[in-house]
Amino acid sequence: xxxxxxxxxxxxxxxxxxxxxxxxxxxxxxxxxxxxxxxxxxxxxxxxxxxxxxxxxxxxxxxxxxxxxxxxxxxxxxxxxxxxxxxxxxxxxxxxxxxxxxxxxxxxxxxxxxxxxxxxxxxxxxxxxxxxxxxxxxxxxxxxxxxxxxxxxxxxxxxxxxxxxxxxxxxxxxxxxxxxxxxxxxxxxxxxxxxxxxxxxxxxxxxxxxxxxxxxxxxxxxxxxxxxxxxxxxxxxxxxxxxxxxxxxxxxxxxxxxxxxxxxxxxxxxxxxxxxxxxxxxxxxxxxxxxxxxxxxxxxxxxxxxxxxxxxxxxxxxxxxxxxxxxxxxxxx
Amino acid sequence: xxxxxxxxxxxxxxxxxxxxxxxxxxxxxxxxxxxxxxxxxxxxxxxxxxxxxxxxxxxxxxxxxxxxxxxxxxxxxxxxxxxxxxxxxxxxxxxxxxxxxxxxxxxxxxxxxxxxxxxxxxxxxxxxxxxxxxxxxxxxxxxxxxxxxxxxxxxxxxxxxxxxxxxxxxxxxxxxxxxxxxxxxxxxxxxxxxxxxxxxxxxxxxxxxxxxxxxxxxxxxxxxxxxxxxxxxxxxxxxxxxxxxxxxxxxxxxxxxxxxxxxxxxxxxxxxxxxxxxxxxxxxxxxxxxxxxxxxxxxx
Numbered sequence: 001x002x003x004x005x006x007x008x009x010x011x012x013x014x015x016x017x018x019x020x021x022x023x024x025x026x027x028x029x030x031x032x033x034x035x036x037x038x039x040x041x042x043x044x045x046x047x048x049x050x051x052x053x054x055x056x057x058x059x060x061x062x063x064x065x066x067x068x069x070x071x072x073x074x075x076x077x078x079x080x081x082x083x084x085x086x087x088x089x090x091x092x093x094x095x096x097x098x099x100x101x102x103x104x105x106x107x108x109x110x111x112x113x114x115x116x117x118x119x120x121x122x123x124x125x126x127x128x129x130x131x132x133x134x135x136x137x138x139x140x141x142x143x144x145x146x147x148x149x150x151x152x153x154x155x156x157x158x159x160x161x162x163x164x165x166x167x168x169x170x171x172x173x174x175x176x177x178x179x180x181x182x183x184x185x186x187x188x189x190x191x192x193x194x195x196x197x198x199x200x201x202x203x204x205x206x207x208x209x210x211x212x213x214x215x216x217x218x219x220x221x222x223x224x225x226x227x228x229x230x231x232x233x234x235x236x237x238x239x240x241x242x243x244x245x246x247x248x249x250x251x252x253x254x255x256x257x258x259x260x261x262x263x264x265x266x267x268x269x270x271x272x273x274x275x276x277x278x279x280x281x282x283x284x285x286x287x288x289x290x291x292x293x294x295x296x297x298x299x300x301x302x303x304x305x306x307x308x309x310x311x312x313x314x315x316x317x318x319x320x321x322x323x324x325x326x327x328x329x330x331x332x333x
Numbered sequence: 334x335x336x337x338x339x340x341x342x343x344x345x346x347x348x349x350x351x352x353x354x355x356x357x358x359x360x361x362x363x364x365x366x367x368x369x370x371x372x373x374x375x376x377x378x379x380x381x382x383x384x385x386x387x388x389x390x391x392x393x394x395x396x397x398x399x400x401x402x403x404x405x406x407x408x409x410x411x412x413x414x415x416x417x418x419x420x421x422x423x424x425x426x427x428x429x430x431x432x433x434x435x436x437x438x439x440x441x442x443x444x445x446x447x448x449x450x451x452x453x454x455x456x457x458x459x460x461x462x463x464x465x466x467x468x469x470x471x472x473x474x475x476x477x478x479x480x481x482x483x484x485x486x487x488x489x490x491x492x493x494x495x496x497x498x499x500x501x502x503x504x505x506x507x508x509x510x511x512x513x514x515x516x517x518x519x520x521x522x523x524x525x526x527x528x529x530x531x532x533x534x535x536x537x538x539x540x541x542x543x544x545x546x547x548x549x550x551x552x553x554x555x556x557x558x559x560x561x562x563x564x565x566x567x568x569x570x571x572x573x574x575x576x577x578x579x580x581x582x583x584x585x586x587x588x589x590x591x592x593x594x595x596x597x598x599x600x601x602x603x604x605x606x607x608x609x610x611x612x613x614x615x616x617x618x619x620x621x622x623x624x625x626x627x628x629x630x631x632x633x
Contacts, residue, residue: 063360067364067365067371068364068365068371070378070379070382071378071379071382071383071386072373072377072378072383072503074369074371076369080365080367081367081368081369082367085367085594086368086369089368089594204369295382295386298369
């Protein structure tokens with residue numbers, strides 16, 4: 001088992017493991033098996049990266065992570081913003097934010113955790129409309145929401161394939177923006193239901209077009225294999241292109257921008273279906289294609305959607321929102 | 334294929350170094366404010382991506398300068414315009430708005446395609462301080478009357494300068510200011526804000542984010558209109574109260590930016606004076622002060 005020793009020798013150098021590789025490895029090896037544990041300890045070893053203190057206490061600065069994208073869109077990390085200043089700017093404008101989320105079939109079990117934690121941590125003190133789409137409205141637990149928060153339960157059809165349920169969300173969102181939401185909210189976010197919030201998510205997320213950097217892909221992903229590459233798919237991104245890999249679990253922006261995004265993505269999904277193709281990561285592949293050519297005006301760090309399967313490295317100082325541990329085989333089928 | 338992945342792990346470890354360079358571009362300077370305004374330094378942005386975004390929108394940028402009005406036009410005009418042609422918003426549509434009391438002295442400079450000079454005749458004033466402060470009035474008036482219909486963004490700069498390196502669409506934002514080259518490393522207590530409560534430009538001693546330069550600010554026409562109107566009104570109130578802010582309209586600008594925070598800030602690369610030397614963090618000197626003879630030019 002000589003490879004194992006080589007890697008442990010290199011443990012003393014600070015490095016980040018290419019996460020697309022982690023993706024491949026962790027998906028292939030058995031949970032908590034020998035290999036899985038080696039990889040976990042490697043990631044912990046990586047964490048020796050020192051984090052510089054702020055240059056000036058009143059001007060927070062992190063030097064361990066990228067703070068602005070190459071097109072000068074801010075990337076939101078803990079320790080880089082002052083929520084008081086942002087709240088003062090936001091309150092003047094009297095915005096309403098909408099959140100679209102889907103709890104279909106067995107995913108209804110996640111509703112309570114989502115709404116309970118969102119009520120506490122999501123845009124606390126600001127007006128939010130939660131639009132909960134479900135095929136089992138009778139199973140929605142009653143939750144005492146804060147006064148500025150409202151819940152709308154919308155019945156929706158389910159589909160036999162979980163991939164279809166996932167991809168059709170884009171269509172449903174775009175239709176609802178067109179018919180109602182553009183009159184009801186200023187900003188609209190799409191979020192997975194199978195998540196829990198542990199820390200405040202505030203007005204730092206509000207901007208014209210917002211994507212979340214995937215927790216699997218927060219290094220530069222040009223060589224990554226998460227993008228759809230087959231040219232026949234509408235979601236295809238040519239080799240050598242790509243800024244970041246964005247998670248479909250949490251994206252949003254102004255109502256008009258999200259309308260354009262969801263309409264374009266669903267059009268890609270539909271065209272693919274007509275050609276008998278399905279993109280590798282379903283609507284997430286289409287989302288990534290869209291955000292490559294319509295660059296987000298703000299990016300959220302993986303603090304804003306953390307996949308619970310992963311060990312959290314030190315650069316992720318705060319886990320604000322993470323997926324709930326679940327058996328994918330059981331819950332999807 | 335699992336073992337193949339494992340072997341790949343080692344090569345990925347070594348490719349870490351190239352990733353790291355991209356990952357934290359500049360760790361020697363402040364790159365963003367606590368309210369998410371990027372601070373523009375060389376190495377933090379990709380011109381190709383930005384140029385593509387702005388070309389798609391077919392943006393026209395207005396560059397405003399106040400020429401002559403008491404100073405010798407030959408000293409400043411030609412160099413400013415010629416270097417602007419070389420370095421300012423290259424590849425995009427530009428209107429140069431030249432405010433002057435002597436339209437006949439506006440230099441004739443060959444312009445590239447998509448770029449125009451518009452001469453706006455204005456009144457002269459005997460004191461240079463007065464001229465300086467009246468800029469706010471003229472900018473707010475013409476923003477509303479004219480600029481709103483002709484350009485998407487306004488860039489308002491001093492004229493006794495020359496362009497020395499790229500000043501492009503990376504600067505454009507709803508409202509932007511520039512870090513004053515004399516104060517970007519200073520602490521708040523040395524900022525030369527107006528500290529007399531009697532002035533409209535007053536900033537309390539425990540407040541203030543940065544010290545911004547009066548010689549380079551801008552934004553969308555609407556935002557520049559709001560800024561210049563507010564500053565002009567404040568200057569007029571001060572006048573009525575017999576007080577003049579310590580650094581004229583720069584003091585009022587700083588007051589404005591404290592309570593209406595810019596959405597982007599330009600580093601001192603965008604407004605530099607070689608008399609201040611060449612510090613390590615200054616990778617480019619894009620817009621430079623042209624040496625001037627103060628005694629001869631002021632109160633001429």
